[in-house]
Every structure is written in structure tokens, then in C-alpha cells.
Amino acid sequence: MTREIIISLDAMGGDYAPQIVIEGASIARERLLDVKFIIFGDETKIAPLVTKYPLLKENCEIRHTDKTVSAEAKPGQALRRGRTSSMGLAIQSVKDGEAIAAVSAGNTGALMAMGKFMLKTMPGIDRPAMxxxxxxxxxxxxxxxxxxxxxxxxxxxxxxxxxxxxxxxxxxxxxxxxxxxxxxxxxxxxxxxxxxxxxxxxxxxxxxxxxxxxxxxxxxxxxxxxxxxxxxxxxxxxxxxxxxxxxxxxxxxxxxxxxxxxxxxxxxxxxxxxxxxxxxxxxxxxxGAVFMGLNGLVIKSHGSASAPGFASAIGVAADMAAHDLLGKISEDLKLFESHPEDESDEEKADAAVLSVAGEEIKDKVI
Amino acid sequence: MTREIIISLDAMGGDYAPQIVIEGASIARERLLDVKFIIFGDETKIAPLVTKYPLLKENCEIRHTDKTVSAEAKPGQALRRGRTSSMGLAIQSVKDGEAIAAVSAGNTGALMAMGKFMLKTMPGIDRPAMxxxxxxxxxxxxxxxxxxxxxxxxxxxxxxxxxxxxxxxxxxxxxxxxxxxxxxxxxxxxxxxxxxxxxxxxxxxxxxxxxxxxxxxxxxxxxxxxxxxxxxxxxxxxxxxxxxxxxxxxxxxxxxxxxxxxxxxxxxxxxxxxxxxxxxxxxxxxxGAVFMGLNGLVIKSHGSASAPGFASAIGVAADMAAHDLLGKISEDLKLFESHPEDESDEEKADAAVLSVAGEEIKDKVI
Incomplete structure (x- = not known):
């Protein structure tokens, strides 16, 4: 029996969403037999696309939301208003342990900010890295x-x-x-x-x-x-x-x-x-760029990726999950003994990711 | 009557010196009719090479020095010991107004340090740039x-x-x-x-x-x-x-x-x-990278440039000289009226180039 890998998809992110997300998921599912998907987004658009791919349809669940994070949204806006967007819900499902990874072709700054705030950095990591x-x-x-x-x-x-x-x-x-x-x-x-x-x-x-x-x-x-x-x-x-x-x-x-x-x-x-x-x-x-160092896997696809390109990003997510990337990082951090202990200061790290993401948010938003 | 452009060459710098320097000078001279060269380096090696190119021979003067700056020399070493090297003398000839530009395929850090210290930055420029x-x-x-x-x-x-x-x-x-x-x-x-x-x-x-x-x-x-x-x-x-x-x-x-x-x-x-x-x-x-912002033209050739490549670097030098690059920079700096007046602090700039060049020299060497 193979272990099942559940991956969340932001169906509404990227230049050609949701078309290439669904088509990409279908391609990925043909390659990766033990993967199932939770697909977040506008069900009226997603369901007809999923129907075209029977294998994908059998191995996915669609969860509806009207909300999307626009390509122009600033990280702070995404944090304040995007928690129930397709992107926010995909990350939340990782936090809740339903899915092992989230994949999005959407707004990079928003994905980084929400990933960082919702999942937090791993102990011993101050800043996540793309x-x-x-x-x-x-x-x-x-x-x-x-x-x-x-x-x-x-x-x-x-x-x-x-x-x-x-x-x-x-x-x-x-x-x-x-x-x-x-x-x-x-x-x-x-x-x-x-x-x-x-x-x-x-x-x-x-x-x-x-x-x-x-x-x-x-x-x-x-x-x-x-x-x-x-x-x-x-x-x-x-x-x-x-x-x-x-x-x-x-x-x-x-x-x-x-x-x-x-x-x-x-x-x-x-x-x-x-x-x-x-x-x-x-x-x-x-x-498929991994936003690494969080307590959960978040993978960013190019916004203009093709369907096979989006499938590659899903492949990266599946690889990471199957080989326990987060566990390996934790082990290696323990080996790095000279590592100072005061680095899980979340406020400092939070402030850092926000200034990085290109916008300074003075108020604590979470 | 065309204006004569005199360019100094460090014949001993680069991976294939002095061969490609002389061959490159010959190629450049065929293209650039109003250019003459002062060639610095080991005359016993340079003279036989120059003899092969009659047009070059007529339009150059060889000045002998035994000293060279090695590829491994640190900028500080070059400054302390390299003033009478082929590189140092080429720069000095620009300072003395004999030549309008110096071209070298030698050690980049040494060239920057010597260029900076010997020619100084232009008024209004804190740091030269490659x-x-x-x-x-x-x-x-x-x-x-x-x-x-x-x-x-x-x-x-x-x-x-x-x-x-x-x-x-x-x-x-x-x-x-x-x-x-x-x-x-x-x-x-x-x-x-x-x-x-x-x-x-x-x-x-x-x-x-x-x-x-x-x-x-x-x-x-x-x-x-x-x-x-x-x-x-x-x-x-x-x-x-x-x-x-x-x-x-x-x-x-x-x-x-x-x-x-x-x-x-x-x-x-x-x-x-x-x-x-x-x-x-x-x-x-x-x-031909121009080390720009100095009171004189210093051009760096790739260390592994071919003879036509070295000729290109000489071409850049001739272009800069013919079109009065330094004059244009001076004019534009005057237009930049918000420019603070305290920036010609030479000691600060000198310290800067040294730390940049990869070595900290605590003593004042000039």
C-alpha cells in the first residue's frame, strides 16, 4: 500500500487560472499515482474543467470560495483580506494537517506573507527562503x-x-x-x-x-x-x-x-x-520554487507556467512530501550546534518578512 | 589634421601577455589611424613582437621595466610595490598627461587600487565604478x-x-x-x-x-x-x-x-x-571595462582576451578619449545640483576602495 499524499491547489492563481491549474493537476496525477488534491477556488469554473479529466476527478475534492488574491494585491492586503481566498485556504489546509503541501501560481508576495504568517517559521529558522x-x-x-x-x-x-x-x-x-x-x-x-x-x-x-x-x-x-x-x-x-x-x-x-x-x-x-x-x-x-523554512510546504509556480509547468511544480511538492524535507531540515539544524537559541523571535521574523515583501505594515495583523 | 590619441599599454598583464597585447595593439592600430601607443614592460620580450608589425612599430614607443604585477598580487601589495611596474607606469603616464588612457589585461584589484590612488576620483565622485x-x-x-x-x-x-x-x-x-x-x-x-x-x-x-x-x-x-x-x-x-x-x-x-x-x-x-x-x-x-570616475581613463581588458579582444578594449579607450567622456561626466555632475559638496573627502574614498578591493590596509600608503 502506498502512502497517500494530499496536495492543496490554489486554482485561481496565475495568468491562466484556473485552466492550467486543472490541466496541470491532471498531468501530475497521471505521473504521481499516490497523490490526491484539494482544489480551492470558484467551483462554477473549476468543476466543468475537472470533469474533462476522469482520473483527476476521482482523486480530487473541490472546495468553493469566491475570493481570490489579485496579482496586484500587496502582501499586507492579502494578509488582511485573503485568509478565505483560494490561496489562503490552500495554506490553511496545510496548517490544519489536511494537506501536506500547497501549490499556487498566484501573487508571490502574498503567498510568502500568508505562508509565513499562517505556518510560521520552523524552530531555528529566522527567515524562509525561496x-x-x-x-x-x-x-x-x-x-x-x-x-x-x-x-x-x-x-x-x-x-x-x-x-x-x-x-x-x-x-x-x-x-x-x-x-x-x-x-x-x-x-x-x-x-x-x-x-x-x-x-x-x-x-x-x-x-x-x-x-x-x-x-x-x-x-x-x-x-x-x-x-x-x-x-x-x-x-x-x-x-x-x-x-x-x-x-x-x-x-x-x-x-x-x-x-x-x-x-x-x-x-x-x-x-x-x-x-x-x-x-x-x-x-x-x-x-516550482519551494518557500522553504516554514512549518509546512508551500510551492510557488511561475505565474505564466504552462500546464506541464504547473505539473512540474506539483511534482516538486510531492517529492518534498514523500522524502520528508521538513524532517531533514530539522535534523540538520540540530547538528548545527553553534546555532543561537534566540532566533525563534516571531515578531522580529514577522516584521522582516513584511518589509521584505515590499510593504511595511506597522500594525500587527494576526 | 586629425588629433593624435596616445594610449598607454600594460604589455605584461593578462594570461597571454605580452603576445596578445602587442598583436591586439597592431589590430587596433590598423583600425584607428590617429592612435599611438606607449608600451610598458619587458623590452626584450616586447621589441621582437613589435617588429612583426611595421605599422605598430612606427606608432609606438617601448618603455622598459622589469617589474610586473602578478595575477595573485593583492591590491595593497600592488600599491606598495607596483608603482614602477608595467601597470603602474602605464597609469602614471596618464597622470602625467603623456597618454590619455591606460589599457591593461592584468590583475583587476591591483588596477583599480592603483588607478584610484594615482589618478584620484573626479570632483563629485566618491567611488569609481567598473x-x-x-x-x-x-x-x-x-x-x-x-x-x-x-x-x-x-x-x-x-x-x-x-x-x-x-x-x-x-x-x-x-x-x-x-x-x-x-x-x-x-x-x-x-x-x-x-x-x-x-x-x-x-x-x-x-x-x-x-x-x-x-x-x-x-x-x-x-x-x-x-x-x-x-x-x-x-x-x-x-x-x-x-x-x-x-x-x-x-x-x-x-x-x-x-x-x-x-x-x-x-x-x-x-x-x-x-x-x-x-x-x-x-x-x-x-x-574593455572602463574604470570610470577617475581623473583619467583606465580600461581593463579581460585577462583571457584574444588579440582582437584586446584590440576592442583599445577601441573603447580611443572612443572615450575622442569623445571626451571625462568632460561629459563633469558637465552632468554640475547639473546634479542636489549633490552634496563634502564628497571629495579623499581619505574616506581611499579607505573605501581598499576595503572593496578585498584587503584592508590600515596604514596610509601614499
Whole structure:
């Protein structure tokens, strides 16, 4: 008997909701036999879509709500008014233990704020981090933080390293993943004080990872390290720079191959090989960023993901759940003995996520 | 009668010195008829190389020194011992007014430290910034800072914007270049305090640029803005991420096109079109980062640049000189009236560049 994995879906989030959410869930369900879904959103829109996919229909429950979090909503608005939205209810179901993970393609800031406030951070984690797989020359690597925290302390970076390594052990199946800090050079003297202190703390710690020191921007694509750790500002810029560069080259390649009758003929011959490359770089195939460090799994899909892309994000959620990511992080945090004990100060962390999310909320909202 | 432009070359810097420096100078001289060179370095190595290129030989003067700055030298070492090295003498010749620019493919930290200490920053500029052209979908854009300053204030970012716009007016020939700040989102609420303050200052200023607000990592490759401004940490990571991504895709493309007999045939047909793409992305064709904000022009070539790449860096130097980059920056700084007057505190700036350069030097060395 396989263990059942229940995943909550925000059916109303993203550019093509609820269509791609339902279609994505159907694709995911065909791949993942032990997964069931709770689908939150407008039942009048969702039910007719679900009916098209009999296997999905048998393995899901629709829960109606009229409320949605708009793409423009600020995190504070979402917190104040979004608790009964499709996004809020999906997270609540994780909190209540009904579902093991929530997946949404909706408003990132709102998802982070609600995830943080409703689920709270794990003991020993001050700040959650947005984490994702990225394509490299050698396969896939993990990068965090991708934008949850625009400013980070050395303790934050160390905690990210621990979470990233646990992610690598879970998703990439590595017993001792290599982990590096993103910096402007590989020498110990390079970088700012925060990064130098984090480097020292990671060197001194005894963790189930192979800490390799600093890596530079080139290190993201070459895949020499399994986990690249950075603050959310740098990580967000690096991620989008890599995506933008890949898109630029793909566009130019397309233009070049349509440039003349000769290049068009060339393209026809080379097409199967080029399709493999396209698949490897397609963000849809690496979709699903985990908002890691919470007492529950929250996975963010790209807002513009395709149905197979949304299915990838569901796959990430299922992987995390099946391999007990949260348990692994907890174990590793215990190993990090130099970790100070005063870090579960929730108010401080709450204030942090709010300023991060781009809006300062002075009142306590929960 | 054309105006003569004299450029100093550090013949001993870079991975393939002095060979590619001399060959690069020869290529540049064929393109740039009004350029002459002062070449600093080991005459016994340089003279036989120069002899191969009669046009270059007629238009250069070799000045001998035994001393070189090694690739491993720390900035402080370079400052203490490198003044009579090929790099130091090239910069000194700019200070003395013999040459209008110095070009080196040597140690970046050493070049920045010596440039900063020997030439000093321009009035109104606290920190110099490493600046370069990058390939985009629409041509080329300018990014700064690429790594001279790991931490920046809002005033630094505003000064970078002014310098970047002057660079765009000079090299891209734009009368009112578009300028944006690199951030994690385009909304005014996003980012840290420094970047939000810089945004406000640029909005309020009356400068010969079209300040467009924030751009994200995608904005580097899509080329929608002419000048992308960021701190040296983020800029360095973004630049190397873009380069690494381009290299990854090029490698995968090569593998894909060698994958089967069909794809090989395809490659033969498509080769001319693909070569155009390759040329556009080749870092050698965008080589030459300007260390901008000093009372003199210092241009850094990639250490591993080819001879045509080194020639590109010389081309950047000649462009800057011919179009009076430093004059344009001075004019624009005067327009920025809200600029505080206390910023030419040299000691503060000196201390800053040293900590930046990756080494703290407590003693005053000059």
C-alpha cells in the first residue's frame, strides 16, 4: 500500500487560472499515482474543467470560495483580506494537517506573507527562503534565496545553506551535496562582512554537506556545486539574468535559423537535437520554487507556467512530501550546534518578512 | 589634421601577455589611424613582437621595466610595490598627461587600487565604478558597477547613473540615454532602502538622461534600457551569471549539433547564420571595462582576451578619449545640483576602495 499524499491547489492563481491549474493537476496525477488534491477556488469554473479529466476527478475534492488574491494585491492586503481566498485556504489546509503541501501560481508576495504568517517559521529558522532548481551544464543545481529576503544576515545565509542541502538530499538524492556561497570572487578576502562571516560559520560547522566556499556568477550555470546560497536580492537578479540571457539567445538562435533558406534547411536537420536543448532550458521543466523554512510546504509556480509547468511544480511538492524535507531540515539544524537559541523571535521574523515583501505594515495583523 | 590619441599599454598583464597585447595593439592600430601607443614592460620580450608589425612599430614607443604585477598580487601589495611596474607606469603616464588612457589585461584589484590612488576620483565622485558594454537582444547596453564596490550608498548609485549616461552618450551616441536601477521588481515599493532612495534622487534630478525607474534581471539581456545601474556585488554576479549562461548554452548547442549525422549536416547549412550569433555574444567583441570616475581613463581588458579582444578594449579607450567622456561626466555632475559638496573627502574614498578591493590596509600608503 502506498502512502497517500494530499496536495492543496490554489486554482485561481496565475495568468491562466484556473485552466492550467486543472490541466496541470491532471498531468501530475497521471505521473504521481499516490497523490490526491484539494482544489480551492470558484467551483462554477473549476468543476466543468475537472470533469474533462476522469482520473483527476476521482482523486480530487473541490472546495468553493469566491475570493481570490489579485496579482496586484500587496502582501499586507492579502494578509488582511485573503485568509478565505483560494490561496489562503490552500495554506490553511496545510496548517490544519489536511494537506501536506500547497501549490499556487498566484501573487508571490502574498503567498510568502500568508505562508509565513499562517505556518510560521520552523524552530531555528529566522527567515524562509525561496528555493528552486535551475538547469546547468551538468544537470540541475539548487539556488536560494531567490527573492524572499532582500537583506540577509550571516545567520540567514547559514540557515539557507542548511535548507538548501536538505533540499538537495531530498530532490537530487545526494547524501552529501556540495554547497557554496555566491560571491564576487573565490578568495576568502572577497565580498562583504556578512558573506565572510557566513563562510567562516559554514567552515566551522559539522553538517551533512560538502561546503566548498565561494562561487562566482559563472558557478550557477556550470553546475559544479549542487547548492548555491545567496541573499534574496542577488539571487533574484541572478535568476532573472540567467533566464533573460537564455531567452535572448533562444530568440537570436531562432532568428539565425530563419535567416536564409540554408539555415532553414540546417534547422530541419538539427531540430531533434535542438529540441533536447530547448527542453533542458525550458523554465516549465524546472518550475516550482519551494518557500522553504516554514512549518509546512508551500510551492510557488511561475505565474505564466504552462500546464506541464504547473505539473512540474506539483511534482516538486510531492517529492518534498514523500522524502520528508521538513524532517531533514530539522535534523540538520540540530547538528548545527553553534546555532543561537534566540532566533525563534516571531515578531522580529514577522516584521522582516513584511518589509521584505515590499510593504511595511506597522500594525500587527494576526 | 586629425588629433593624435596616445594610449598607454600594460604589455605584461593578462594570461597571454605580452603576445596578445602587442598583436591586439597592431589590430587596433590598423583600425584607428590617429592612435599611438606607449608600451610598458619587458623590452626584450616586447621589441621582437613589435617588429612583426611595421605599422605598430612606427606608432609606438617601448618603455622598459622589469617589474610586473602578478595575477595573485593583492591590491595593497600592488600599491606598495607596483608603482614602477608595467601597470603602474602605464597609469602614471596618464597622470602625467603623456597618454590619455591606460589599457591593461592584468590583475583587476591591483588596477583599480592603483588607478584610484594615482589618478584620484573626479570632483563629485566618491567611488569609481567598473563599466562595460554587454550584448543584448537589441544591440548593446551599458552596466555599472561590475565589481569595484561591493557595498554602495544611494549617492554612489546616483553618481554611477550619471557616469553611465555619459558613457552611453559617448560610446552609443545617444543624446538622452535611458537609465534604470537594477532591482528585484519594478514597483516603487520593491528593494532595499538604498535603492529606493537612489530612485527618488534620480526622479527628482534634472539630468540629460531618461531615467525609467527599476529594471529586473531580465532587463539586462532584453536591452530595453541603455544603462543599467547597480552596486558592484550585484553587478559582478549578474555579469558573470549572464556570461556563464551564454557559455552553457553555447556548449550545449555545440554538443547538440555534433550529436548525430543529421545535426552535423544541419550545422553545415546553418553555420553562417550561427556565426553571426556567436560573434554578437563573443565577450571579446565587448571587451574593455572602463574604470570610470577617475581623473583619467583606465580600461581593463579581460585577462583571457584574444588579440582582437584586446584590440576592442583599445577601441573603447580611443572612443572615450575622442569623445571626451571625462568632460561629459563633469558637465552632468554640475547639473546634479542636489549633490552634496563634502564628497571629495579623499581619505574616506581611499579607505573605501581598499576595503572593496578585498584587503584592508590600515596604514596610509601614499
Amino acid at each position: 528555493t528552486s532548481l535551475l538547469p546547468t551544464s551538468r544537470g540541475e543545481s539548487i539556488m536560494l534565496d531567490l527573492g524572499a529576503n532582500v537583506e540577509c544576515s550571516e545567520e540567514n545565509l547559514v540557515q539557507f545553506a542548511i535548507m538548501g542541502a536538505a533540499f538537495a538530499r531530498t530532490v537530487l538524492g545526494l547524501s552529501k551535496p556540495s554547497v557554496a556561497l555566491l560571491n564576487v570572487g573565490v578568495e576568502e578576502l572577497k565580498g562583504n562582512e556578512v558573506i565572510k562571516n557566513a563562510d567562516r560559520m559554514l567552515r566551522d560547522a559539522n553538517l551533512p554537506m560538502n561546503y566548498t566556499g565561494f562561487t562566482e556568477g559563472h558557478g550557477l550555470a556550470n553546475g559544479y556545486v549542487d547548492v548555491v546560497v545567496t541573499d534574496g536580492f542577488t539571487g533574484n537578479v541572478a535568476l532573472k539574468t540567467a533566464e533573460g540571457t537564455a531567452r535572448m539567445i533562444a530568440g537570436m538562435l531562432k532568428d539565425a535559423l530563419e535567416d536564409s533558406i540554408f539555415s532553414k534547411i540546417g534547422y530541419l536537420f538539427a531540430k531533434p537535437a535542438l529540441m533536447g536543448l530547448k527542453n533542458h532550458l525550458d523554465p516549465n521543466n524546472h518550475n | 563599466t562595460s558594454l554587454l550584448p543584448t537582444s537589441r544591440g548593446e547596453s551599458i552596466m555599472l558597477d561590475l565589481g569595484a564596490n561591493v557595498e554602495c550608498s544611494e549617492e554612489n548609485l546616483v553618481q554611477f547613473a550619471i557616469m553611465g549616461a555619459a558613457f552611453a552618450r559617448t560610446v552609443l551616441g545617444l543624446s538622452k540615454p535611458s537609465v534604470a536601477l537594477l532591482n528585484v521588481g519594478v514597483e516603487e515599493l520593491k528593494g532595499n532602502e538604498v535603492i529606493k532612495n537612489a530612485d527618488r534622487m534620480l526622479r527628482d534630478a534634472n539630468l540629460p538622461m531618461n531615467y525609467t525607474g527599476f529594471t529586473e534581471g531580465h532587463g539586462l539581456a532584453n536591452g530595453y534600457v541603455d544603462v543599467v545601474v547597480t552596486d558592484g556585488f550585484t553587478g559582478n554576479v549578474a555579469l558573470k551569471t549572464a556570461e556563464g549562461t551564454a557559455r552553457m548554452i553555447a556548449g550545449m548547442l555545440k554538443d547538440a549539433l555534433e550529436d548525430s549525422i543529421f545535426s552535423k549536416i544541419g550545422y553545415l547549412f546553418a553555420k553562417p547564420a550561427l556565426m553571426g550569433l556567436k560573434n554578437h555574444l563573443d565577450p571579446n567583441n565587448h571587451n
